[in-house]
Amino acid sequence: MKLFTRRWNDPTEPTDGTRILITRYRPRGLPKSEETWDAWMKQLAPSAELVAAFYGKRGRMAVNWEVYRSAYLREMRSAEARDAIADLARRVKSGEAITLLCSSACVREARCHRSLLRELIEAEAARL
Secondary structure (H helix, E strand, C coil), X not given: CCEEEEECCCCCCCCCCEEEECCCCCCCCCCHHHCCCCEEXXXXXXXXXXXXXXXXXXXXXXCXXXXXXXXHHHHCCCHHHHHHHHHHHHHHXXXXXXXXXXXXXXCCHHHCHHHXXXXXXXXXXXXX
């Protein structure tokens, strides 16, 4: 299966295939001419509320990884997210290479929604 994860500002690799940005917000100050992705699927990003909670914004204390993980997986049960996940699973299962791109600031892949989303896509592809 050709399903990869990276940050949007990581250098493009020949094996990346279709690069899909999965962040809630588009990188600030980046001209469209310098975008490193082929598509933006913000329906697969954590909600604005969850992003704010995870980073301790809006006067809240930051939530831990387990709370974030549970909330993100719950959000991915929406019809829109399930449809997008199923589509990506079909594409990967058919042999298309796809790279999921997250924030440039997200340096710990194991503590990033991109790793959770990859697991969801892989599980869906295994069911096909």
